[in-house]
Amino acid sequence: MRPSPSQVRAPCWQPRSDAARGGFSFAKIRALRDLAEKTLSGIVPPSAHLHELTDEAIVERLTQVRGIGPWTVHMMLMFQLVALMCCRSMISASAMAFASHTASRALPTPRA
DSSP: OOOOHHHHHSTTOOTTTTTGGGTOOHHHHHHHHHHHHHHHHTSSOOGGGGGGSOHHHHHHHHTTSTTOOHHHHHHHHHHHHHHHHHHHHHHHHHHHHHHHTSSSOOOOOOOO
């Protein structure tokens, strides 16, 4: 079970029992709490809203979190790009497979 940012920030969250059991050091626990605080304050946007920001704006916001540097943000952006490219290629492959099993052999088009 993943704790929400509110739960991580709460004083009653016991890092010794909850996070330390998962192998987190106290430095990582401080970083998690800072990430939770920055998420709740709006500095770190929800992942669904990242596409609205430029890469530079994402780097600027996320590097304000303890333990997150530019390299980490760039890696996250690259992984998101790879996932997006994979999803697009899977959708294209699915469309071609659909078209190959229909009489018209025309590729379906997305709805607007």
